[in-house]
């Protein structure tokens with residue numbers, strides 16, 4: 001096992017409700033179940049990833065404090081989830097104040113990267129869930145990342161906004177983080193029964209080519225229910241399509257990472 005550096009995978013798409021959080025929480029758990037040491041970071045003030053594993057009463061310090069107060073030690077923020085190998089840096093609603101607080105700070109886009117550098121090597125994967133915006137929070141995630149995963153909902157407006165996202169990635173590549181790569185695009189909330197969804201899937205493949213993962217995530221009520229029970233899909237509904245498909249996605253990600261020359 002190469003433990004020089006964590007792979008940092010940001011899950012981002014500025015469109016709301018496309019399955020970012022569902023993908024982040026189940027990738028994190030799926031990789032942890034496969035023996036990887038995983039840290040899940042919630043960078044969304046909505047705190048949906050956090051609430052998928054914890055009650056807010058269990059959260060003391062959170063990402064806002066961690067990014068604002070450089071003296072706060074990570075151990076005061078990090079939580080052990082009930083899943084072996086999976087730790088979490090949680091968010092609270094106060095993260096919404098971060099962007100205002102960082103305006104004018106010279107290191108604003110680098111806060112997260114600088115905070116994570118000392119713990120690289122403690123984890124095989126760091127998975128970051130982001131809010132549905134392309135603001136400073138998402139830029140912090142992209143600057144700190146080795147790879148980006150883009151969930152795209154297979155619906156009529158799926159590709160609207162994809163240009164803005166790609167432009168943001170190009171900007172991040174041009175200056176603060178030339179090494180970031182798009183690891184892949186995952187089609188989510190897919191309804192296999194409709195012709196429209198099949199057409200959209202083809203359209204996404206035309207735009208993103210071989211970046212599109214073979215594993216497609218279909219619509220499943222179980223995926224919607226599992227966060228309420230604080231369970232990842234694999235323990236909540238092991239036989240469900242969601243468990244199988246996110247499991248496949250984890251395997252595909254491990255294969256792609258290896259093809260990229262990162263052996264874990």
Ligand code: ATP
Pocket residue numbers: 015016017018019020021022023044046048130131132188189190217218219220221223224225
């Ligand atoms: P936001 O932009 O608000 O952060 P998001 O991109 O993180 O949203 P999710 O929260 O993962 O999206 O998903 C939006 C809603 O759709 C949630 O209620 C979630 O449970 C549900 N959902 C996500 N994926 C699926 C799926 N494959 N099948 C059924 N429901 C799903």
Ligand code: MG
Pocket residue numbers: 020021022044048129130131
């Ligand atoms: Mg979300």
